[in-house]
Amino acid sequence: MKASVKKLDQMIVQELAGRFPDFPITVLQSPSDDHVLCVRVFAVPQDRVGEVKTFVRQLEGKLCGDNECVLLPMVKNLEVTRQHYPEHTPVLMAGAFAASLELSADDSVKVWQVKSVKVIGHRLIANPVSVGELAFPTNYRPNNAPSFHSRRPAEEAIAANQELALAA
Amino acid sequence: MDSRLNAAANRLYYAVFQAVFEFATKKRNYVSPGHSAHSSMLNIVRNYGKGRTKYGEVFNDLMGLRETADYDRETPDKNDIENLLQDANAIRMYYLQQARN
Numbered sequence: 001m002k003a004s005v006k007k008l009d010q011m012i013v014q015e016l017a018g019r020f021p022d023f024p025i026t027v028l029q030s031p032s033d034d035h036v037l038c039v040r041v042f043a044v045p046q047d048r049v050g051e052v053k054t055f056v057r058q059l060e061g062k063l064c065g066d067n068e069c070v071l072l073p074m075v076k077n078l079e080v081t082r083q084h085y086p087e088h089t090p091v092l093m094a095g096a097f098a099a100s101l102e103l104s105a106d107d108s109v110k111v112w113q114v115k116s117v118k119v120i121g122h123r124l125i126a127n128p129v130s131v132g133e134l135a136f137p138t139n140y141r142p143n144n145a146p147s148f149h150s151r152r153p154a155e156e157a158i159a160a161n162q163e164l165a166l167a168a
Numbered sequence: 169m170d171s172r173l174n175a176a177a178n179r180l181y182y183a184v185f186q187a188v189f190e191f192a193t194k195k196r197n198y199v200s201p202g203h204s205a206h207s208s209m210l211n212i213v214r215n216y217g218k219g220r221t222k223y224g225e226v227f228n229d230l231m232g233l234r235e236t237a238d239y240d241r242e243t244p245d246k247n248d249i250e251n252l253l254q255d256a257n258a259i260r261m262y263y264l265q266q267a268r269n
Binding site for chain 2: 031
């Protein structure tokens with residue numbers, strides 16, 4: 001079991017991230033039992049906790065052979081994540097990131113302003129707001145946002161965001 | 169309050185675990201192969217006796233609460249513990265009875 005744990009935990013993270021791209025995930029072997037993998041999923045809205053739990057249970061059937069391993073779904077809702085796992089907490093940063101971003105959409109580069117940026121792990125998810133007469137690209141979806149880069153390094157933005165979160 | 173919830177989750181789990189363990193050793197000739205007694209007991213609940221699917225899920229939930237209580241930063245949710253009380257007791261009584269038969 002030990003030899004395959006690393007590969008297995010990567011597969012679990014991959015499957016979960018594919019289904020729930022916005023939720024940070026950790027997979028760790030239980031200190032009490034070599035065959036038990038604790039699957040911690042963070043920042044889950046309360047009304048989706050059951051859905052995540054069910055998915056982890058289904059994943060056990062898919063990835064673990066008969067009685068080979070056990071997946072423990074340990075789903076942390078938003079409140080628990082905010083209180084105890086600040087490193088996994090999504091933070092809205094309204095106003096503080098009101099800088100121009102370059103968004104590539106439809107093979108062109110457009111300049112937008114953002115109202116807020118959600119930081120999840122090391123990923124930034126922008127919530128662009130049009131200014132003036134600008135309109136969203138018709139194919140824009142928050143979860144399928146076009147790639148972008150900011151004029152501030154991502155690390156700086158994350159640090160600023162964490163400061164804001166602490167101040168709040 | 170925090171420490172009492174941690175203790176409650178831990179003891180609720182082990183109350184069930186010990187009952188299944190007693191059944192496993194007495195009736196299934198279970199000998200612990202090492203560092204995997206918890207998963208072994210879960211597999212017994214899942215594969216033997218009545219209410220396998222439901223009891224398996226309950227035992228799995230109890231394991232999760234116990235891991236949270238013993239190793240995580242937060243305490244288990246009081247409602248989650250209370251919601252499992254009745255089923256936990258049913259599993260415990262069932263396996264104790266099976267061990268005595």
